[in-house]
Amino acid sequence: MEFERVNFSYRGQDKYVLKGISLQIPEKALTALVGASGCGKTTITKLVLRFADVKSGSIKIGDIDIRDMSQCQLMSLVSVLFQDATA
Structure with missing residues (x-):
């Protein structure tokens, strides 16, 4: 996975x-x-x-921008384990 010059801001924020x-x-x-x-x-x-999507730059898996993947395809390639802060 590669992040290339990724910029991001939340909606409504400059x-x-x-x-x-x-x-x-x-x-x-x-x-x-x-x-x-x-x-x-x-x-x-x-x-x-x-x-959420980047404002500029790209995130790629292999040579494919994740914006060009289906959600199903993307989820088959990435696993996430979140910390449970309440434990």
Whole structure:
């Protein structure tokens, strides 16, 4: 999976909450997003799962932009385990 210069802002906001994010996650890797509250972990996860779309840049799996995949195809390629903060 590759993030290429991803910018994102929430609807109705002019300020980007993610700006110029580029990263590569190796195939079949176990990857954890960790960081302080408000640093963008959940936003990145929402973008990967297409609960929101990037404003500019792209997120690709292989050479395919995830916006060109069906939801079913995307979900077959990505697994997410959320931390249960109430436990």
